[in-house]
Amino acid sequence: MNTLEAQIEAVCRKAKEAARKVARLSAGEIDGALAAIGEALEESRPRIEEANRLDRELGCTQGLSPALLDRLTLSPKAFSTMQRGIEEVRRLPSPLGRVLEERIRPNGLRIRKVRVPIGVIGVIYESRPNVTVDVAALCLKAGNAVVLRGGSEAFYSNTALAQAVRNGLDRAGLPPEAVQLLPTVDRASIPILCRQRRYLDLLIPRGGPGLIEAVVTHAQVPVIKHFQGICHVFVEAAADLEMARKIVLNAKCQRPAVCNAMETLLVDRRIARAFLPGMVRELRARGVEVRGDEETQRLGGAEVVPASPEDWATEYLDMILSVRVVDGLPEALSHIEQFGSSHSDAIVTEDRDAAEEFLRSVDSAVVYWNSSTRFTDGGEFGLGAEVGISTDKIHARGPMGVEELTSYKYVVVGSGQIRE
Template identity: 80%
Template sequence: MIPLEEQIEAICREAKAAARELGRIEVARLDGALQAIGEALEEARPRIEEANRLDREEGRKQGLSPSLLDRLTLSPKVFASLIRGVEEVRSLPNPIGRILEERMRPNGLLIRKVRVPIGVIGVIYESRPNVTVDVSVLCLKAGNAVVLRGGSEATRSNIALAETLRRGLQLAGLPPAAVQLLPMADRQAIPILCRQRRYLDLLIPRGGQGLIETVVCHAQVPVIKHFQGICHVFVEARADLEMARKIVLNAKCQRPGVCNAMETLLVDRAIAPAFLPEMVRELRSRGVEIRGDEQTRQLGGPDVAPAGPEDWATEYLDLILSVRVVNGLAEALAHIEQFGSSHSDAIVTEDSATADEFLRSVDSAVVYWNSSTRFTDGGEFGFGAEVGISTDKIHARGPMGVGELTSYKYVVFGSGQIRE
């Protein structure tokens, strides 16, 4: 039996070799590989769907919540979106080789700043098997190899998808080792992967607090965190209440088990009596459990449970919503600063000065005026797909698309210059 550390090191070593080969390949061949991957996914669809069915069946036996089962499911709609996403990424402009800056120095040196691949990217994620495809095609488009570690609940789905991706690469004449999946369920695989500094250039964890903390604790390579989304919608005193109603329902109910769904609703005290009673009734009719402060409970009726201190800092990923009445913008900003996760936050108001102050003051990756937080998504931003939503500030922030999976280098052209 080969020790786990040796297995993972060998996988990462193969990815590094593949990354070097990708770095020398014309971008047109990378696009051809993405086309082959899309065709391979369509051909392998029955096998992938069967693997996903077995994962869901096992998940139900293990007692996974409805929201987790939803994230796990490769429905016909999700699968069609997968195929469409591959094509959208393929059709994006190629970032590699793009000249970002160019300057001519007085000594005659021409200096260019040029986009290049990062190299080998390790991505650690939970639940959603569609991430296996989204992440892989984005990394490949940017000339990177990828090492994937998905959640144990999606093992069969992820293996079937990764095998199909590798088949597409092989058919296109590119190294299949450019897409690697750690197949082992052992939890020690994550710390071991985090220590592969000889082979990995970047780690991207996306998941819950436990996963993020494990990666940050053990990482010996740079990390871009894709952390929880404690997203807020603040309905300000001068909001169009019908617009606010639609935004709140969409942000909470359209797909509650994702990171850009609203988890806390803040309502200005000035409009709370006119807005909250009906809003609570409509949310309850959609199956949403409301946890509120004292005034929300007074206005919302007996179905509103008391919100404890932990509720304001919880990413429910479910049909549960915390609601608080605040004294204007300053108190809303203070609440978001204390409990937010720097993901996505929105204000609903008809007052442009108040909106501008909110947009300038809230330190989140994405801030909205009169819009649902559900648009924080690579596809909705025109990226084709996304690696995830970065809640960090360095290198990448918000939805990470192809451009965020590149670095740059300086290329200098001379004519015999020497430094005196």
């Protein structure tokens, strides 16, 4: 075993030991620890902001894209949102011990299905330092320990944030080892972490295709993926065009560097002439590069860039938008089925039948009718925060909050029954 493997195994072993202690804590003890973490973050704010400034300076030197720099930045608003997220998680009812089902068998056995922690969760993520705190708070609320592996671009920010969280745990009398940040950004740490089946119960990667592929390839424990967000908005023939305009602008422009931003706009051919020319002008005025099919180029004018086949399957995370004119709902559904990433997709229409067919047919974690895809978020869904947006179908799907970080066990109470 080399030095890096030994280091990562030691971190995971300590997390496993801490998880056993955290699982036995009362809801009040966990909530007290979350409050202490909030206080520790505020006390450590100058050090955290300085670490984030250093990460941003290094990112500029290394040529990070504006989208990645946006994700990396802990602005005053982002810091306040992070603090508010901890408080919202603290106020959530504890899922632990909740009886999901109960039945009494003919022989008198009382069988209860009870919600319990998963154990130790490994989370591998990129860019956003606020994930360090969001994930720690959610995992603790669900009675778990967590091992974090952040991206190299946010190393100093993540280190400062994780230390503040651990300070809060220590102040509250909980084991600081319940929240562990790998002290390395060596790429070799990812496959090593993925092999820690003695200590990890679940892996959650959130990032680009390369990260997801690496984790899935090497994982020897269950994985729930936070994959690409190739999100679509379909403006159907019966849409309120002013509503559609506002939804399109919000879904693309409000924060383009996030996974729930729209990447492809689909427009019903029956209203394309009335909708697209003005929509393209407004998108261009906002700084969006529009890449369109032949019909979009014809209606949108010279500023529309011809779309390549690769554009339909690209998560831009930038002020770039693919636009295609389709022949009604069937072609829109076919396009989403072929190019979507099972994240978030929306239809804008006043036709209830068309909307309900879209909601039934689109196989994504979140589907919308007359709303922006930007709402796919743990905070917006009332979950306090999220570990990620699961695009898988097993165990958890969509925003992963506290309940999605638990499992269950059966508790059986008898009075001397034996099986004949």
